[in-house]
Amino acid sequence: MKWGWRSEADPPPPQGAVGVGAAAHGLLDAIERLDEAVRERLMLTANDDVLIVTGAAQSLPWSEGVAYVAPRDDAPALWLSTVERPDLPLDLLYRAIARRHPQSPLLLLREPAQIVPLHRALPATAALIAQIRSHWRG
Amino acid sequence: MTLPIEPSAAQQAAARVRDAVHCATVGLIEREQLAELIVLAAVAQEHLLILGPPGTAKSAVVRRVASALGGRYFEYLLGRFTEPSELFGPVDLRRLREGVVETDVSGMLPEAEVAFLDEVFLGSTAILNTLLGVLNERRFRRGHTQIECPLRVCVGAANALPDDESLAAFADRFLLHLFVEPVPDHQLEALLEGGWQSERASLAHRTELSDIDELSRRVPLVDLTHARGLLADAIRKLRGAGLSLSDRRIVKVQRLIAAATVLAGRDTATDADLWPLFYVMPTREAQASAQDVLRDSMSAAANPTLRAAVEHAVLQPVSRAARLVEAARSCLQAGADAPGAATIAEALLREIDANFDAKSLPPELAAERARLIERVATPT
Numbered sequence: 001m002k003w004g005w006r007s008e009a010d011p012p013p014p015q016g017a018v019g020v021g022a023a024a025h026g027l028l029d030a031i032e033r034l035d036e037a038v039r040e041r042l043m044l045t046a047n048d049d050v051l052i053v054t055g056a057a058q059s060l061p062w063s064e065g066v067a068y069v070a071p072r073d074d075a076p077a078l079w080l081s082t083v084e085r086p087d088l089p090l091d092l093l094y095r096a097i098a099r100r101h102p103q104s105p106l107l108l109l110r111e112p113a114q115i116v117p118l119h120r121a122l123p124a125t126a127a128l129i130a131q132i133r134s135h136w137r138g
Numbered sequence: 139m140t141l142p143i144e145p146s147a148a149q150q151a152a153a154r155v156r157d158a159v160h161c162a163t164v165g166l167i168e169r170e171q172l173a174e175l176i177v178l179a180a181v182a183q184e185h186l187l188i189l190g191p192p193g194t195a196k197s198a199v200v201r202r203v204a205s206a207l208g209g210r211y212f213e214y215l216l217g218r219f220t221e222p223s224e225l226f227g228p229v230d231l232r233r234l235r236e237g238v239v240e241t242d243v244s245g246m247l248p249e250a251e252v253a254f255l256d257e258v259f260l261g262s263t264a265i266l267n268t269l270l271g272v273l274n275e276r277r278f279r280r281g282h283t284q285i286e287c288p289l290r291v292c293v294g295a296a297n298a299l300p301d302d303e304s305l306a307a308f309a310d311r312f313l314l315h316l317f318v319e320p321v322p323d324h325q326l327e328a329l330l331e332g333g334w335q336s337e338r339a340s341l342a343h344r345t346e347l348s349d350i351d352e353l354s355r356r357v358p359l360v361d362l363t364h365a366r367g368l369l370a371d372a373i374r375k376l377r378g379a380g381l382s383l384s385d386r387r388i389v390k391v392q393r394l395i396a397a398a399t400v401l402a403g404r405d406t407a408t409d410a411d412l413w414p415l416f417y418v419m420p421t422r423e424a425q426a427s428a429q430d431v432l433r434d435s436m437s438a439a440a441n442p443t444l445r446a447a448v449e450h451a452v453l454q455p456v457s458r459a460a461r462l463v464e465a466a467r468s469c470l471q472a473g474a475d476a477p478g479a480a481t482i483a484e485a486l487l488r489e490i491d492a493n494f495d496a497k498s499l500p501p502e503l504a505a506e507r508a509r510l511i512e513r514v515a516t517p518t
Contacts, residue, residue, distance in 0.1 A: 007498060009433075009453055010453045011493045014492040057488070057492075060488060061484070062484045062485075062491065064511065066491065067495070068488065068491055068492035081495075082492045083494060083498065084495070
């Protein structure tokens, strides 16, 4: 089935931020600069190229190149960019994705096209940040 | 069409009104829309009905707007046993001895310039009938008392629209309907901080009611020729989708469109000024459906004085971008060394990026975004 993306008519408040490539490094720096009390309320997860931080909108850091993400009411376990959405019913799309990716929740990225599970996110402690840096260097 | 008053005078009055709205809502989260609609209603000489649960800062906003506008304010919480005298004043006993039934209206609703009536549908038939005269004709009639009322705007509030047919007819007299919700989860921190600040902030008098009157006088002079065709098209679209409005509301919405035009500093209504039609839809469901049906008709909606009201009505990027441009400029004007300047700039950058990607970012907002990035990068 062919489908595309369209602009989100009413972007929801962000519940997470995603950095890819260089933006992921900038985002990790921005998270590290936050007050410890604010930072540790955020949750982090990363892979080789992507960093995702989730938490309350007003606690999320800003850095150049990040995209903000949030789930929608019609598919609460499917996280998407706040500015666009697939042009088909989200609940059906989520069910189709969930058949092959049983983890929940899932982030659907447009560029690079990726599905990132969010269930392993951990509090953004200094130790976790150091671990992610070390993983990226390695 | 040339108007007797220089456009700049109206624009200055609109700017003062915008400043008053801004000051009246400092610390009140997500209530700018309500404050702006009070102003729109006052300029159009119409009335506003707020529907929503208790404790949503309805009365605080109306009180603050009234204070910022500098008008005589009357507020009352109606109940089933409220006597007419509690709203309109007691019978004048001295005159009664002379055989004349007159009401002493000093300090009561008939003398108010801005009024807020909470739980308005709980009023008795006697109260609501007298209120109809005050709202429709700006005239108070009771016994031998007949006086002109200086009322600019009455804001009514209730938990929900009434089912009773006679009360529904009364609700119809409030041309603007606004449905308010408690502050959403993601705004709770801001609500707590804002509530703390607003309790300590003094209510400042920012403009004169004469500014509202000045703008109001211009309403009948607005050229609606072009907008009238657009309005008729929009109403046909609504009817096609099964959304009907009474003829009275259709005719009266022109006053709101003209008032929006004046508050935008213009004297000719365009497609940017159709958005008040959203607030004329009487129910929450009709408003939600109208938003979809009229998406194309309202794509140009904008108003520099009433940004939040436009944004909520049409959910269009144009109005959202305009609000963010204004917020960015206000943040940048405050200076880099203002308390929390970098945090505010970062929050705005977050909001801009959460609403627009590189392709959809309007050039004007892109410029302010670049200046905000400089602000964030500048060490203080």
